[in-house]
Amino acid sequence: MIRSKKTTLIGFIIAVLIVGIAIAVYATKLPTFDIVPLSASLSSMKTEYSGHNVKVDNLVSASKELARLNAMLMLEDAIGNADEVKTVLREADAIINRLDVNDPIVTIENKEQSTKALAELQKSLDMAMTHYGIEKAEVLMERVDIGIAEHTGDIGETLTVTPHLYPTFVEYSVLDWESTDNTIVTVTEDGDITLVGAGTATVKVTENKSGVSSSVVITVKAPVVKPPVTPPVQKPVEKPVTPPVAEKPVEKPVEQTQDNAGTGGNAQQSGTSSGGRGYTVDGDMEERIRGGSDPNDNYYTGEELERISQDEERELFKDVKWR
Numbered sequence: 001m002i003r004s005k006k007t008t009l010i011g012f013i014i015a016v017l018i019v020g021i022a023i024a025v026y027a028t029k030l031p032t033f034d035i036v037p038l039s040a041s042l043s044s045m046k047t048e049y050s051g052h053n054v055k056v057d058n059l060v061s062a063s064k065e066l067a068r069l070n071a072m073l074m075l076e077d078a079i080g081n082a083d084e085v086k087t088v089l090r091e092a093d094a095i096i097n098r099l100d101v102n103d104p105i106v107t108i109e110n111k112e113q114s115t116k117a118l119a120e121l122q123k124s125l126d127m128a129m130t131h132y133g134i135e136k137a138e139v140l141m142e143r144v145d146i147g148i149a150e151h152t153g154d155i156g157e158t159l160t161v162t163p164h165l166y167p168t169f170v171e172y173s174v175l176d177w178e179s180t181d182n183t184i185v186t187v188t189e190d191g192d193i194t195l196v197g198a199g200t201a202t203v204k205v206t207e208n209k210s211g212v213s214s215s216v217v218i219t220v221k222a223p224v225v226k227p228p229v230t231p232p233v234q235k236p237v238e239k240p241v242t243p244p245v246a247e248k249p250v251e252k253p254v255e256q257t258q259d260n261a262g263t264g265g266n267a268q269q270s271g272t273s274s275g276g277r278g279y280t281v282d283g284d285m286e287e288r289i290r291g292g293s294d295p296n297d298n299y300y301t302g303e304e305l306e307r308i309s310q311d312e313e314r315e316l317f318k319d320v321k322w323r
Helices: 002-029 036-050 055-078 082-096 111-132 283-291 303-306 310-316
Strands: 143-144 150-154 158-160 164-166 175-178 186-187 192-195 199-207 211-222 269-272 277-279
Touching: 036 055, 036 082, 055 082, 055 111, 082 111, 143 199, 143 211, 175 186, 175 192, 186 199
Parallel strands: 150 211
Antiparallel strands: 143 164, 158 192, 175 199, 186 192, 199 211, 269 277
16 A cells, blocks of 8 residues: 555656656747847837937837737747746837837837838737736836926016926826925916016926926025116296386475686585586596596586486496485
C-alpha cells in the first residue's frame, strides 16, 4: 500500500516534467516578434513629444509595427517572447495615449497625415492589449495653460482667465484656484480675479488629480493721489474813479494899483488875471508882468492879460501871491 503511494507520487512528478519539457519544446517552436523597430519608434516619439514635437515618420512606423504584431497574433495566437511584447505594449500605451495633436505648443509635421497615423496607431495598440488582457493606463493631464504669465492693473479692476488643459481628450475633475495674498488679489473658484490693493501677488490654478498647474503674477498699481486744486483768486476789477470837477470860486476883480510904475523898484502892483483872480506883485514881478526890464515898456493892460494863453499866464503868475 505504501509502495503504491510512492509509485503514484513518482508518476505525478514524471508527468509534470514531461509536460514542462513539452511546453519548453513547444515554446521554442513559437515564432517571436521583432520588437526592436517598435521600441525605437516609441523611444523617439517619447523624446520628441517631451520636446513639444511630433514627427509623422515615427507615428507611421509605430503604426505599421503594431499592425504587423496583430496580424501575427491572429495567425499564431501566441508568440515566443510574449512577456517582452507585453512590456513594450504597456510602454506604447503610456506614450501614444497622451499624444495630443491639438496642443498648440506641440509642433506636428503634416497634421492631417499625423492625425490619421495616430488614430491607426491607437487602434492597433488597443487590439494588441486586448489580446493579452492588458488594462489601459489612466491618462492624466500633461499641462494647464491660462494664457498669460503676468498682468499689471489698477485697484478695482477685474480679470477672468480661462484655463486650457492638455491633452484635450482627458477629463478632469476639479480646478483649484488660490492667491498668495488676498489683500492684493482675490480669486473665485471660477477664476474671476479682482485687484483689491497695491502690491504684487500670484494667482495659481491646479488640476487636483494630476497636480499640473499654471500661474500668473499680478501687479496692482498704487492709486495716484492728486493734490487739491485751489481755484485762482480773482481780483475784483477796479473801475476808474473820475474825480469830481471842482468848481472854481468866482473872485471879484481887484482894481489894479500901481506904485512907483516903470521904476523897476520894490513898489507893489495889483491887478486882475485873465481868469478873474486878483494879484499883487512887487517890483521884480512888475518887470515880468510888463514883459521885460525895460522901463519904457508898457504894462500889460487887463485886456492884454485876457488875451494871453493860460500857459503863458501860468508862467507869468507863478510867483504871484494870490489874494
